[in-house]
Amino acid sequence: MYQIDLSGKHALVTGGGTGIGRAIALALAKAGARVTITGRRLEVLEEVAALDGRIFPRVMDVTDEENIRHTITEAIAADGPVQICVPNAGIAETVPVRKMSLDFWHRIMRTNLDGVFLTIRECLPGMVDEGWGRIITISSIAGLRGLRYGGAYTASKHGVIGLTRVIAEEHVQDGITANALCPGYVRTPIVERNMKLIAERSGITLEEALAAMVKDNRHGRLIEPEEVAEAAIMLCGPHSGSINGETIAIAGGQV
Ligand code: NDP
DSSP states (O other): OOOOOOTTOEEEEETTTSHHHHHHHHHHHHTTOEEEEEESOHHHHHHHHTTOTTEEEEEOOTTOHHHHHHHHHHHHHHHOOEEEEEOOOOOOOOBOGGGOOHHHHHHHHIIIIIHHHHHHHHHHHHHHHHTOEEEEEEOOGGGTSOOTTBHHHHHHHHHHHHHHHHHHHHTTTTTEEEEEEEEOSBSSHHHHHHHHHHHHHHTOOHHHHHHHHHTTSTTSSOBOHHHHHHHHHHTTSTTOTTOOSOEEEESSSOO
């Protein structure tokens, strides 16, 4: 892993107990940052915190504005202004647009878009005061193109990119960068769940469902969470200040 020194920095990773968020949290802690990880399941967060003394778990539901405000305020009081914000928590469910209820649409948007907006909003003032900040959103290749049956997910991930670009514009003079990582299919619980669903719905084996997903990754394999973490670390590096408002596809080739 690309090595940098983030000692003295406080990072926040939502959804830091599993998958991509877990890998990013571990990488940031290894680089010396104090890392607050959040999610709804304390026991899952505590397992990750047990791996590195610089990781601190806090329960936070990204669909609850007051809970976000309160939790981030407490984390800042304990570990200082959040200078690296990774609003990673997200859910991925699919249904064709013609069959999608408004409730389903809102549920995806509340987690994947409202949650990202609220998390960033609570971290920005501290970054402005410090004159240095890194916002690393986790969009998706579905933020760059249309994912069949993923209407709400795709719209939410396009929205994350729009928000990231606006923040990059609004804070370009503040020493803050905002960039969106856009992974293809990564080996995480989301993909395991969707693989099972595809297999059940289509009457195919798990191996066939996996093959159907993996063919969208141009190098023909699942991406490891650590490969996404590597890009996040690079965006915090000493010479990263000129990469701003970008989308970085991590999909094994051109999408
Ligand atoms: P995971 O399911 O492992 O991670 C999702 C995390 O989000 C979990 O830790 C979960 O914790 C948390 N979360 C979900 N809902 C909420 C909520 N309401 N409040 C707080 N935390 C919540 O999957 P991934 O690691 O794959 O997903 C991480 C991000 O990466 C997501 O935004 C996803 O869309 C994105 N992504 C994933 C890809 C993949 O192929 N895996 C590809 C492209 C993007 P808990 O349940 O404990 O709350």
